[in-house]
Amino acid sequence: MRQVAFLTVAVLLGCAAYQRGEGLDVESVPAPLRADYELFARRCSRCHSLSRPLNARISSEEHWREYVNRMRRMPSSGIAADEVPGLLRFLTWYSAARRSPDGGVGGSR
Ligand code: HEC
Numbered sequence: 001m002r003q004v005a006f007l008t009v010a011v012l013l014g015c016a017a018y019q020r021g022e023g024l025d026v027e028s029v030p031a032p033l034r035a036d037y038e039l040f041a042r043r044c045s046r047c048h049s050l051s052r053p054l055n056a057r058i059s060s061e062e063h064w065r066e067y068v069n070r071m072r073r074m075p076s077s078g079i080a081a082d083e084v085p086g087l088l089r090f091l092t093w094y095s096a097a098r099r100s101p102d103g104g105v106g107g108s109r
Pocket residue numbers: 040043044045046047048052053056058067068071074075076077078079087
């Protein structure tokens with residue numbers, strides 16, 4: 001019986017850790033880009049998890065621009081046109097950092 005209780009707690013803790021693990025550790029984002037990251041985390045987690053954009057094989061700014069505009073044009077996306085530059089700033093930094101040889105950014109899943 002005690003073992004069951006222990007397992008339940010372990011599973012619950014696991015879930016909590018997973019939810020915090022969604023997205024990036026904000027500490028790994030350079031200070032000037034943190035506001036852009038927060039915006040990204042709010043706007044781009046509405047319809048799918050953040051891992052969708054974070055794991056996408058997209059690396060050029062042009063390509064990101066297409067995606068962000070496509071997402072923005074969906075009904076009730078909640079993304080304003082003047083938020084696009086900030087979103088692109090974070091996304092282009094992120095895809096460059098991810099490709100860097102030292103493994104880039106940690107904490108994405
Ligand atoms: C209004 C809902 C909505 C919002 C908000 C939204 N998305 Fe999406 N996203 C979708 C849907 C639906 C799909 C799957 C269909 C498609 O690919 O068009 C998708 C797919 C994607 C994909 C493709 C993933 C793949 O596997 O090819 C990427 C990348 C993406 N979204 C990035 C973003 C980014 C970046 C943002 C924030 C700027 C964002 N999304 C915000 C609805 C949304």
